[in-house]
Amino acid sequence: MEPVKIGLLGLGTVGGGTVTVLTRNAGEIARRAGRDIHIAHAAARAYDPERINGLGDIGRITEDAFAVVDDPEIDIVIELIGGYSPAKELVLQAIANGKHVVTANKALIAMHGNEIFAAAQEKGVTVAFEAAVAGGIPIIKALREGLAANHIEWIAGIINGTGNFILTEMRDKGRDFADVLAEAQQLGYAEADPTFDVEGIDAAHKLTILGSLAFGIPLQFDKTFTEGISKIEAQDVAFAAELGYRIKHLGITRRTDAGIEMRVHPTLIPHRRLIANVDGVMNAVLVKGDAVGPTLYYGAGAGALPTASAVVADVVDVVRALTSDPNNRVPHLAFQPGELADTPVLPIDEVETAYYLRLTALDRPGVMAAIAGILGEEGISIEAIKQKEPAEGETHVPLIMLTHRVKEARMNSALARIEALDSVHGDIVKIRMEGLEG
C-alpha cells in the first residue's frame, strides 16, 4: 500500500522533533499504523538546511505553507507553526481541501476550536490535538476515551513546564525569577512570548481544552480566569512550606451545582500530595472521576521529542481511522457534537476556595482581634494563624492565616475592610488553597 503522505508546517523545536521521531521509529510506527508514513512536503520560513537534513527524511521543503496545504498529494497536515494567524487560515484551508489535521497549537484550539471542529465535522475530517495539552502526556486520549465511563468531577493540573521550572528553582535554589526564565527559554520550553508562560495564558489555553473535554461544553477561553506567578515572593514560598504546603501554578476546572469553574492561579497544596512533588519542567494532571476516583498523569509537558511523541501518536490515530465512517470517530470534544451542554462557566467571584493570607500588621494588643473580628463577621472561618517575630526595631510583623473555604467575593470584601484598618500596612497577599482530596 502507498505510504500516507504528510505535509508538515513548521520545522522549529517540535517540527524537528517530529521529523526525528517519524524517521527513527519508522518501522514500529508503520507496524502500529498499518501504513508507512512519509513527510512528503514541509514548510519553514527560516531554517538551517544542515540541521534539517540531519534530522531525517523530508520529500520537499518550501517557504510557502499554503503550497503544502494545497498540495493534492498530502493526506494529513501537521501544523506546528503555533500562534493564531496564519495557523488558523492554514488549518481551515487544509480542512476545506479535505485533509486531516494534527496540531500542537493550544492557543488556536482554545480560541478557534469551535469553528475549526465544526468545519472538520462538515468535511468529515479529523483535527487531532493531543500535543496541545501537557506535551507528551496522553491526557486528551485519557479524557476522551479511557475515562469515557465517568462523570468527571474536577481536574487540577500543572500544565505549564516553564512556570513549574521557575517555581521549583526559586524554592530549591533561591534563584532569581528572571535568571530561571532565561534558562527555560534557552532550553526551548518557553513560549515565543514568555509572558504567556508566567502570566498563565498558556495554561489557560490548555485548561480551556481540558474543561471542554471533561464536561462537554464548547471551548470558552475568554471565560477562564487567569492569574500568573510573577508576584509570588520567596517569603510566601517559605511560609507555605512551614505550614506544610507547596505553591504550584495550577489549572483547575470543577463541576459545581451552579456551573463550571475554570481558573489558573498560584495555589497552595498539601506537600504530601503526589502532584505537589512534580518539579522542574514536568507536568502532571490529576483527574477525579466518579467511578475511577482520582487518577494522575505525569510526564514531560514540553520539549522537542516529548511533544513529537504526542504529535506522532495523533498521526497514527488518524492513519488508523482513514477508512472509517466519519460519523463514528471519537468526537473532537469527547461528547457528540450535538450533545454539548450550555452549563455556565462561573465568574471567579462565585468560586469557592480556601485561602492563604499574608498581611503586615502593627504588633500591638487588639490588632489580631480586629482582623479576626472582620473575618468572623464575613462568615470566614480561620484554619491556622502564624505570627512571625518582629525584626529588630520593626513595629509591624508578618501575619499568615489559612482560612476555610469561602466564595471569592466574600473574601475580597473582608480583605478590603481589613486593608482599611490603620493597624494593617499595605496590600494583603492572597493565594488560593486547595486540598485536592481524592
Ligand code: HSE
Ligand atoms: N511553554 C509551554 C510550557 C510549552 O512551558 O509548558 C508547552 O506547551
